[in-house]
């Protein structure tokens with residue numbers, strides 16, 4: 616069985632994340648979408664709410680499991696006995712950070728491989744941060760996030 620872990624903050628999940636997840640489901644039998652619970656990173660939505668949104672928005676993908684972890688991603692991957700990690704790449708801005716992180720992970724755990732999926736052209740500008748900011752100012756986010764997230768953003772205002 617081909618398994619992969621897709622880690623992230625998902626604060627909140629966007630159509631960009633969903634596109635990566637749906638494409639991963641075409642190549643992998645098991646896709647674990649793992650919420651990185653980082654107490655040092657200030658989040659807008661609670662971990663519980665982000666998990667709830669991840670679950671409801673991915674319920675139609677049979678291969679997807681939702682989970683969360685604390686601490687090092689490589690330790691989490693090993694605990695699941697999975698050697699492959701998936702990250703999404705948008706513009707050049709993602710590249711430097713993702714490149715550093717993948718190399719750091721390889722340095723501390725050479726058994727874990729990171730693979731990248733390029734954003735599609737409709738989602739290349741979609742980020743959780745921008746979605747939150749524009750929604751706060753009253754912008755219409757209906758084309759950028761799934762319906763349950765849209766409702767949660769309206770509630771958060």
Ligand code: ADP
Nearest residue numbers: 622623624625626631632702703704734738741
């Ligand atoms: P993190 O805080 O770990 O960067 P995010 O939830 O912001 O977590 O993103 C998780 C992963 O999804 C990252 O690899 C990020 O580059 C990718 N990603 C986010 N938005 C998009 C998008 N619109 N298209 C493709 N990949 C994306």
